[in-house]
Each structure stands twice: as structure tokens, then as C-alpha cells.
Amino acid sequence: MAVLVQELLPVKYAFVLHTKNPFSGDPDEVYGEIVPGRGETLVGNFPGRALSFRAKKGQAPVVIAFLSKSAWLRTRECLIFRSDSNGEDLEGFAGAGLFESICAKSDLPCVVRFHRLQLVIDKAYRQNLLQKLADVGRSVEQAFGGTPQDIEGCIDPQDRIFIVQSRPQV
Numbered sequence: 001m002a003v004l005v006q007e008l009l010p011v012k013y014a015f016v017l018h019t020k021n022p023f024s025g026d027p028d029e030v031y032g033e034i035v036p037g038r039g040e041t042l043v044g045n046f047p048g049r050a051l052s053f054r055a056k057k058g059q060a061p062v063v064i065a066f067l068s069k070s071a072w073l074r075t076r077e078c079l080i081f082r083s084d085s086n087g088e089d090l091e092g093f094a095g096a097g098l099f100e101s102i103c104a105k106s107d108l109p110c111v112v113r114f115h116r117l118q119l120v121i122d123k124a125y126r127q128n129l130l131q132k133l134a135d136v137g138r139s140v141e142q143a144f145g146g147t148p149q150d151i152e153g154c155i156d157p158q159d160r161i162f163i164v165q166s167r168p169q170v
Contacts, residue, residue: 004082008075008103009162011154013119013129014039017137018169020148021054027148029056030134034119036112037072039152039164040101046071051119055134061127067120072112078104132161140166 013034021029033050035042042050048069055061082101114120119129140163141149148169154162 006080006082008038008078008080009154009156010075010077011038012036012157012159013155014042015133015153015155016042017133017140017151017153018148019137019141019151020169022169026056029054030137032130032133032137034130034133035067035069035072036117036119037110038075038107039154040107041069041071041073044071044073053130055130057138061130061134063126063130067112067114067117070112072110073107074110075103075107076105080104129155129159136161136163144168 013036015032015034016039017030017032019030020027021031023031031052031054033042033052035050046069048071049065049067050069051067052064053061054064080101080103118125120126136153137149137151140151141147144166149166150169151166152164154164156162
């Protein structure tokens with residue numbers, strides 16, 4: 001067993017991108033989901049939906065569903081410890097091989113106030129951010145030789161995009 005130690009950034013949003021739309025199979029269409037707060041808000045067992053979108057090459061992103069997750073895990077700057085698990089490393093399985101993540105400091109649970117969330121109320125900001133995410137997804141795919149990617153990342157309070165991990169999409 002190994003332990004990965006990473007700095008946990010204060011984040012505004014967390015996202016997942018698939019550079020080949022997993023629902024339509026379209027290799028020219030990025031599919032993404034985004035939530036406020038840490039990635040655990042997105043992948044954890046919290047009720048509601050992430051804001052989901054698709055972005056075809058050469059076209060503006062299209063919102064598929066608006067955000068309805070009321071949980072918002074706000075991070076505090078600290079280290080995160082992630083243990084691996086051979087149980088997830090199965091042929092054809094999209095798991096990252098990580099078993100558990102433990103933050104040195106606990107998250108600050110918050111309630112999402114949708115009427116104040118820029119991602120929800122500011123269409124120009126939302127479209128610009130979704131386009132940047134789609135472009136980043138395509139750049140990551142290109143960096144990996146054109147292989148469709150399953151990408152996890154975050155956006156900090158200055159709207160800088162960070163890629164946390166990328167792996168081949170299955």
C-alpha cells in the first residue's frame with residue numbers, strides 16, 4: 001500500500017470532464033459536471049445534481065442540468081492523504097485506484113445559496129467558464145495522444161483551473 005500526500009487547495013468549484021461524451025459516445029463532445037466546493041461534494045453521496053454540460057467542438061457549451069446539490073464542502077488549506085487500493089485497479093474499471101482520502105483539517109460544511117452563486121446567476125460567467133473547461137479537457141486529451149480522458153480538477157477563488165488527475169476514459 002502507498003499513500004499519496006497532496007496539498008489541498010482552497011477551491012471555488014470542483015469538476016469532472018469526459019472528453020468523449022459517455023452518454024452519446026460522441027468523441028467531438030466534452031461532457032462535464034461541476035459543483036461548488038471540494039470534489040467530494042461531486043463524487044460523494046450527497047443528494048442532488050451537479051451542473052452538467054456538453055460542449056461540441058466549435059459550438060458554445062450547453063447546460064444539460066442546473067445545480068441542485070445543497071451540500072458544499074469548503075476546504076481549508078492543508079494536506080490530504082490518499083491511500084491506494086488494489087481492489088479498484090480492475091481491468092476496464094474507471095476507478096482511480098484510491099481507497100480513502102483524509103484531510104488534515106476537516107471541511108467546512110456550508111449550504112449552497114443558489115441565488116448568490118455566480119455559476120448559476122451569471123450566464124456570461126458560466127458560459128465562459130464552461131468553455132474554458134471544455135478547452136482544457138481537449139488540451140489534456142491531446143497531451144495524452146488523443147486518447148479520451150476522464151479528468152478531475154478544481155477551480156480556485158481566482159478562477160484558475162487545476163487538473164488533479166487524468167486517466168483514460170473507459
